Amino acid sequence: MANKVKTVFFCSNCGNESPKWLGRCPACGEWNTMVEAPVEAKKPAGPSTKLRSGDRKPRKLKDIDYSSEARISLGSKELDRLLGGGLVPGSLILLGGEPGIGKSTLSLQIPLGCPSLRTLYVTGEESEKQVKMRAERLEQTPGSSGECLIYCETRIEDVLQQAEALQPDLVIVDSVQTMYTDSADSTPGSVSQIKEVAAALLRYAKESGVPVILIGHISKDGYIAGPKILEHIVDVVLQFEGENRGSYRILRSIKNRFGSTSELAVFEMTGKGLREVENPSEMLIPMHGEGLSGTAVAAMLDGTRPLLFEVQALVSSAAYGTAQRSATGFDARRLNMLLAVLEKRAGFHLSAKDVFLNMAGGLKVSDPACDLAVIAAVLSSNFDYALPSDCCFAGEVGLSGEIRPVAQTDRRIGEAARLGFKRIFVSSYSPLDARPPAGIRVVKVSDVPELVRALFK
Numbered sequence: 001m002a003n004k005v006k007t008v009f010f011c012s013n014c015g016n017e018s019p020k021w022l023g024r025c026p027a028c029g030e031w032n033t034m035v036e037a038p039v040e041a042k043k044p045a046g047p048s049t050k051l052r053s054g055d056r057k058p059r060k061l062k063d064i065d066y067s068s069e070a071r072i073s074l075g076s077k078e079l080d081r082l083l084g085g086g087l088v089p090g091s092l093i094l095l096g097g098e099p100g101i102g103k104s105t106l107s108l109q110i111p112l113g114c115p116s117l118r119t120l121y122v123t124g125e126e127s128e129k130q131v132k133m134r135a136e137r138l139e140q141t142p143g144s145s146g147e148c149l150i151y152c153e154t155r156i157e158d159v160l161q162q163a164e165a166l167q168p169d170l171v172i173v174d175s176v177q178t179m180y181t182d183s184a185d186s187t188p189g190s191v192s193q194i195k196e197v198a199a200a201l202l203r204y205a206k207e208s209g210v211p212v213i214l215i216g217h218i219s220k221d222g223y224i225a226g227p228k229i230l231e232h233i234v235d236v237v238l239q240f241e242g243e244n245r246g247s248y249r250i251l252r253s254i255k256n257r258f259g260s261t262s263e264l265a266v267f268e269m270t271g272k273g274l275r276e277v278e279n280p281s282e283m284l285i286p287m288h289g290e291g292l293s294g295t296a297v298a299a300m301l302d303g304t305r306p307l308l309f310e311v312q313a314l315v316s317s318a319a320y321g322t323a324q325r326s327a328t329g330f331d332a333r334r335l336n337m338l339l340a341v342l343e344k345r346a347g348f349h350l351s352a353k354d355v356f357l358n359m360a361g362g363l364k365v366s367d368p369a370c371d372l373a374v375i376a377a378v379l380s381s382n383f384d385y386a387l388p389s390d391c392c393f394a395g396e397v398g399l400s401g402e403i404r405p406v407a408q409t410d411r412r413i414g415e416a417a418r419l420g421f422k423r424i425f426v427s428s429y430s431p432l433d434a435r436p437p438a439g440i441r442v443v444k445v446s447d448v449p450e451l452v453r454a455l456f457k
Contacts, residue, residue, distance in 0.1 A: 009034040010191045015229035037184075037192040072169070072211065075113035078267070078276045079106075082251060083236065084259020087170070090209045091258065092202050094176075094231065096216040097240030102249055102267070102274055103215050106240075107172050109138055109273050110213075111148035118147045120168040124154040124178030138273040154188065156181045156197050160204055168210060173201065175215040176230075198233045231255060248283070248362070249274065252303075262303030281419055284309035284361040294381030298373030299394035299412035299424065300365060306408075306415035308392060310360040311370065313377035318354050329359030330374070331366070338374055338397055345401030346448045348382065369406035371397040372425060375448060376455060385456060390422040391443075395430075401448045405430040416440060425451065 009018045012035050016027035024031050071086030080086045087093075097103045104126075111119035112135065123131055128150050135148075149166065153159055156179050163171055173179065179197045180188040187193070198214070205212045214234065231237050237255040242248055251265040266277040277283060285297060285308055294313045299306060318324070327335045335357055342348045355378060359365050372395035380387050394412045396404040405427040406412075416424045417437040428444035436442050445451045 007036050010037050012191060015191075035191050037186055037190060072117070073114070074110050074117075076110075076276060078265035078278065079110075079251075082238065082253055082259075082263050082265045084256060087211045088235070088258045089211060090205050091211045091235045092198075092205045092233070093211065093213045093236040093238065094216050094234040095213060095238045095240070096218055098218045101240040101242060102269055103240060104174055105134070105138065105269075105273050106251075106267075107174055107213060107215055108134055110172070111170070112138055115147060118149075118166075118169045120149050120151060120163055120166055120171045122151050122153060122159050122171065122173045124152070124173075125175060126152075128152055137271075154178050154180055156200050160200065163204060163208075163210070167208075171201075171204075171210055171212045173212065173214050175217060177217055194230055195233075198230055202233055242362070248277070260304065264303055264305060281306075281308040281415060284363070285419065291386045293384045293386045294377055296373040296377040296380065296387055297392040297421070298365075298370040299392050299416055300367045300370055301406075301408055301412060302367070304408075304411075306411045308415060308419060308421075309363055311373045311377045312358040312360055313374070313381045314354075314356040315350065315378060315381040316354050318352055323350075323352055324354045324356070326355075327357040329362065329364050330357055330370070334371075335374065337399070338371060339378070341397060341399060341401055341448065342375060342378070346452060348379070350378075350382065353382070367406075368396040368404075369394045369412070371395065372403060372451070375451070376425075379452065379456070383456060387455065388423070390420070391425065392416050392421050392423075393425045395425065395427045395445070397448065403427040403429075403445050403447060403451065410434055413437070413440065413442060425454070 009021050010016070011025040011028060011030065011033045013030045013033045014025060014028040016025055018026075018034060021034050021036070025033050071088055073080055073086045095103055095107065108121065108131065111117060111121060121131070131150050149168065151159070151162055153162075159173070159179070176194060176197060177189040180193050181196045181200060184192040184196045201212050201214065204210070216230070234255075235257045236253070239252050239254050241250040241252060247269050249267045249269060251267065253259070253261045253263050255261060266280040267274040268277055294315070296311050297308055298311050299308055301307070325332060325336055325339070335355070339350050339355060343350055357374065357377075372393040375397060376387060376393055394406055394409060396406055398404050409426055409430045410433050413424055413426075413436050417440040421440060423441050423443055425443045425445055428446040430444070432442070443454060445454060
């Protein structure tokens with residue numbers, strides 16, 4: 001009689017272990033995240049997973065030299081900047097995103113853009129012909145993908161065996177949810193399989209010095225599918241954001257052991273793949289003629305990158321008695337707070353009017369520096385008065401009506417000056433580290449009434 005396999009329950013969100021099923025994880029508090037998995041894994045049967053161990057010994061910290069460690073360029077300025085200067089040898093990178101967002105396209109563009117980089121592209125979701133069809137669509141110079149090796153396999157032991165034999169410069173696995181190992185008795189995509197596969201690839205990357213890029217799927221909650229411990233195993237986590245129906249994609253760094261997590265890269269999906277958008281502000285600033293009311297330009301900061309985009313507002317009389325409040329890309333509760341500040345501190349009665357707010361370009365804004373632009377756009381639509389097209393705004397609005405300073409005001413001013421804006425409204429309490437660039441005037445306002453007098457005098 002075969003021995004019964006002992007199983008435990010893992011939380012797919014945080015990796016917490018429990019001997020029995022629980023409706024709510026006691027560690028992270030999430031509901032219905034416990035999945036069953038075997039408690040013990042079998043030992044690897046063959047020598048195919050045995051990696052080169054070498055004769056490494058502990059070294060003193062002062063004797064370790066990393067200055068000669070050259071990063072690997074991926075042929076993309078935006079991607080290299082997002083990674084902190086390029087790929088670090090021996091690193092494990094997780095690239096996540098929703099289905100159809102462009103993960104496989106970006107991962108295939110990497111070897112096509114670096115023909116001298118010997119790349120092993122492992123695909124567990126597509127056939128060789130499907131990858132070839134996409135490559136022909138993306139490849140602008142025929143014959144430049146000579147060093148890209150395609151391998152259709154889902155067994156991780158075979159993948160590592162081929163990697164050891166070929167000795168590539170880069171390994172790309174699409175996707176980690178389709179891979180499985182013989183050392184775990186469960187189906188591909190389960191908690192134990194993803195953990196074992198990621199651990200095997202991590203050992204290979206660290207011992208061989210070959211960087212590995214993993215493609216991961218996103219769950220319905222917007223998190224990378226699989227256990228949360230997967231994000232702790234890898235060195236870098238990059239996540240694609242954006243609407244599948246739109247053309248623009250934002251690649252954001254969530255975790256980076258070799259660089260800053262305050263960076264992002266913007267891409268545009270075209271018929272020939274993803275195109276880098278080196279200046280995202282140019283696609284977000286107004287794309288219409290002058291003289292339209294209800295628009296204002298906000299100087300936002302996403303991480304360390306300043307972005308200028310258009311805020312659109314529409315204020316009209318309530319048609320059905322009850323005023324509507326709608327916000328796209330902006331927190332509706334914060335919009336209600338700003339409208340209450342306008343009514344209480346500045347005397348504008350908007351309770352009987354519909355207010356609709358939209359962030360142009362499909363952005364989802366959380367920077368409080370956009371408050372000033374939101375108020376300016378609402379007042380512009382209420383008065384039906386077009387604001388000057390050469391002014392922008394950067395400031396947080398408090399409950400008492402004061403304009404509060406925001407972080408890195410100098411960078412916002414510099415971006416506005418580079419795009420040709422003549423005036424920027426900021427808080428009078430903003431400390432400026434340097435003189436503003438030539439051609440732009442910094443207008444300091446202390447509260448909402450002062451802003452109204454400066455704009456609508």
